[in-house]
Amino acid sequence: MSSGDIWQQFGVATWRAQHARSLLPVVVSSCLSLVVIAASLWWSGAITPHIRWRLDDFFLRTEVDENGVLSATVHIELENEGMASFTLTGISAEIPGLLLLPADEAKEERSVVTVGSGGMKTLETRIVVTDCAAVPHEPQPVGFTYRTWMGSGSAEVTWDSGWLEGPAGNLPVAWQRGLAGKICNDAMSPDWP
Secondary structure: OOHHHHHHHHOHHHHHHHHHHHHHHHHHHHHHHHHHHHHHHHHHOOOOOOEEEEEEOOOOOEEEOOOOOEEEEEEEEEEEOOOOOEEEEEEEOEEOOEEEOOOOHHHOOOOOEEEOOOOEEEEEEEEEEOOHHHOOOOOOOEEEEEEEOOEEEEEEEOOOOEEEEEOOEEEEEOHHHHHHHHHHHHHHOOOOO
């Protein structure tokens, strides 16, 4: 007689098999519930906000200060595509030839912007062109920090690129290259004030 026969004689093996089969649906449904809850929170924008970014260069105004620093104020449109509101708490970029400056409270620039569900806000930030030729041709990411009701976090996004019209047709141009080109060309224009 083996130990398995003894367990079976006392009904222990049958009891364990029945309870293992009864726990399986509970474990599977619990796992599926957690997956559904996590997917719902992500989809709503509560974990990571769903932002549509748009760089508006229509109101771009190039300036050169008394030290010869070339800069412009950039308008960034933020559209919340999620169901949860978010607060943008900071934005930064490490791009050769460009610097995103922090908000200047003296100029009433906002560094913190809250966007409700389905809402849109505009963020103004100053960008300094340190070297027109050094700005890369490949699209570069922008880092941002945010806060939702689930907590704080940080992420990166690469903004949509633009198009350059030429004799051979339209050519794609990276967002930072197009922006730097516009700022540098405005500063070199004879019509520039």
